[in-house]
Amino acid sequence: KGFHVAVVGATGAVGQQMLKTLEERNFPIKKLTLLSSARSAGKTVSFRGEDVTVQEAKPESFEGIDIALFSAGGSVSKALAPEAAKRGAVVIDNTSAFRMDPEVPLVVPEVNKEDLRSHKGIIANPNCSTIQMLVALEPIRQAYGLKKVIVSTYQAVSGAGAQAVEELYNQTKAIINNESFEPKILPVGSDKKHYQIAFNAIPQIDKFEDNGFTFEEMKMINETKKIMHMEDLPVAATCVRLPVATGHSESLYFETEKGALTASDIQGLLKDAPGVVLQDNPAEQVYPMPADCVGKNDVFVGRIRKDLDTDNGFHMWVVSDNLLKGAAWNSVQIAETLIEMEIVTEK
Ligand code: 11C
Secondary structure (H helix, E strand, O other), X not given: OOEEEEEEOOOOHHHHHXXXXXXXXXXXXXXXXXXXXXXXXXXXXXXXXXXXXXXXXXXXXXXXXXXEEEOOOHHHHHHHHHHHHHOOOEEEEOOOOOOOOOOOOEOOHHHHHHXXXXXXXXXXXXXXXXXXXHHHHHHHHHHHOEEEEEEEEEEOHHHHXXXXXXXXXXXXXXXXXXXXXXXXXXXXXXXXXXXXXXXXXXXXXXXXXXXXXXXXXXXXXXXXXXXXXXXXXXXXXXXXXXXXXXXXXXXXXXXXXXXXXXXXXXXXXXXXXXXEEEOOEHHHOEOOOHHXXXXXXXXXXXXXXXXXXXXXXXXXXEXXXXXXXXXXXXXXXXXXXXXXXXXXXXX
């Protein structure tokens, strides 16, 4: 009983968290197939106490698969997700390859799970920084409407992969030991220049677009509009990389449609909101921090305060584990929701 599940990119930072999440959630797996690029094929990975060998992902690898979780980079998804869907699998893709495709639902279950009903074989998992922002904003949008969102992010290096985490550790050690080093990965491996991340802040995540925003900033803007079905919502983002290993933080400014609200109205909503943990008590210095959020599936919210000049403007601080709710947990949660909604059923 259960489903034949494939994880593509099983040896990567997100793939590893996907396997851990499937274990923790006791996901109904009848058979598990682990796939990867040719480079990582042959490695073994432990799942439910057993070693499973990772195979090279090919179109025919997807015969008989019910659910395929993809996190092996955009080019692997572009080449193989349609092949998997063609063979009857439902693909949940963690890359940006299909997110803005109008035929592909882009889903945060707390926000738009009904969109799953229109899938045509591929479902996209949003960008990590978008997901946590929307989990925190959706209860506010539902109760009071949203007029504007401005976000600044403080993002962890694990968003750029395991090699970026290694670069942060190595640079930190080098600086402490007064040794020289050459930045190679951050801000973007394939861009022209690389900068020190240890003891620094880099205002570039992904490459620049012609409009002066980075691709990460445009993902936050475009994905928000698509997921919330609010094409005209004004959204602006500034994305910054910090020397934090895991856990993205965000400073949000938003304006509600409804006026005459107080910070405690917003706190009251978020206290009971799905997927949200409210940590907001300035008198006791209680607020979310990435070090406390690592390993947890929730989105943590604090520092909620009313703007001093704009009646319906508010500020808040939102933190989450970028590898879990930002990636692995949201993907597995989509799979669980597909089963709950009987969109995917046992064959
Ligand atoms: C980062 N948000 O922190 C990126 C990583 O589109 O799924 C996620 C990239 C994506 O660098």
